[in-house]
Amino acid sequence: MEFDSLVLAAATADLSDEPAARPHADAVEFRMDLAADPLAALDDYDGDLPILATNRDPTEGGEAEGTERERLDVLEAASAHDAVEAIDVELSSLRDSPGATLASAARDRGVRVVASLHDFEGTPPESRLDDLLAAAADHGDVGKAAVTATDPGDALAVLSATHTATARGDRVATMAMGEAGRHTRAVAPLYGSKIGYAPVDPGEATAPGQYDLATLATLVERLGGR
Ligand SMILES: O=C1C[C@@](O)(C(=O)O)C[C@@H](O)[C@@H]1O
Numbered sequence: 001m002e003f004d005s006l007v008l009a010a011a012t013a014d015l016s017d018e019p020a021a022r023p024h025a026d027a028v029e030f031r032m033d034l035a036a037d038p039l040a041a042l043d044d045y046d047g048d049l050p051i052l053a054t055n056r057d058p059t060e061g062g063e064a065e066g067t068e069r070e071r072l073d074v075l076e077a078a079s080a081h082d083a084v085e086a087i088d089v090e091l092s093s094l095r096d097s098p099g100a101t102l103a104s105a106a107r108d109r110g111v112r113v114v115a116s117l118h119d120f121e122g123t124p125p126e127s128r129l130d131d132l133l134a135a136a137a138d139h140g141d142v143g144k145a146a147v148t149a150t151d152p153g154d155a156l157a158v159l160s161a162t163h164t165a166t167a168r169g170d171r172v173a174t175m176a177m178g179e180a181g182r183h184t185r186a187v188a189p190l191y192g193s194k195i196g197y198a199p200v201d202p203g204e205a206t207a208p209g210q211y212d213l214a215t216l217a218t219l220v221e222r223l224g225g226r
Contacts, residue, residue, distance in 0.1 A: 079111045086114055
């Protein structure tokens with residue numbers, strides 16, 4: 001997973017979704033924090049799609065339990081699996097150890113790091129978004145921002161910040177969560193966003209406003225973002 005072009009990720013807590021995802025997705029985002037026994041599921045995985053492993057912190061919308069170290073240890077164990085080609089680590093964790101140590105250990109194994117930040121309340125002002133994306137791209141192979149749009153101006157700020165970051169040479173992934181931001185999931189790839197997330201089953205969305213995978217794949221392809 002090089003993230004040189006769009007990676008369409010089937011977001012799921014259940015790796016048995018992989019065969020259904022295969023016709024549309026480039027990867028599976030495995031939401032370990034939402035799975036009952038994620039490391040056992042990885043041991044059993046025999047799908048074709050590479051995995052982006054995420055063990056999301058509750059402060060950023062996830063359900064991982066335990067201490068920060070325990071949460072990141074699970075991610076580190078995941079990164080040792082052959083199928084795991086990338087891990088998602090929150091920017092706030094990457095600024096210090098143990099997150100920074102995890103990232104360099106993963107990179108030594110050839111595993112890419114997505115440095116992420118999430119805002120479930122709103123969209124920061126565009127200049128702040130620019131700074132956050134620059135910091136995230138600096139700490140990861142891809143810098144990712146998922147924020148919440150409550151009006152079209154928020155969605156526009158996300159697209160504009162995506163364009164600015166890409167024009168600067170940063171590899172970023174962006175999406176505006178929520179109804180007002182939904183279209184950004186289809187359009188942001190045209191401005192340079194390198195990851196799209198969608199559930200196979202629309203009833204199993206991992207974030208507000210997601211399209212189902214088949215729909216997102218069609219929209220992105222029709223728009224020429226892939
Ligand atoms: O961070 C992200 C992006 C996301 O929140 C979205 O809005 O599609 C979905 C999550 O599964 C993923 O980890």
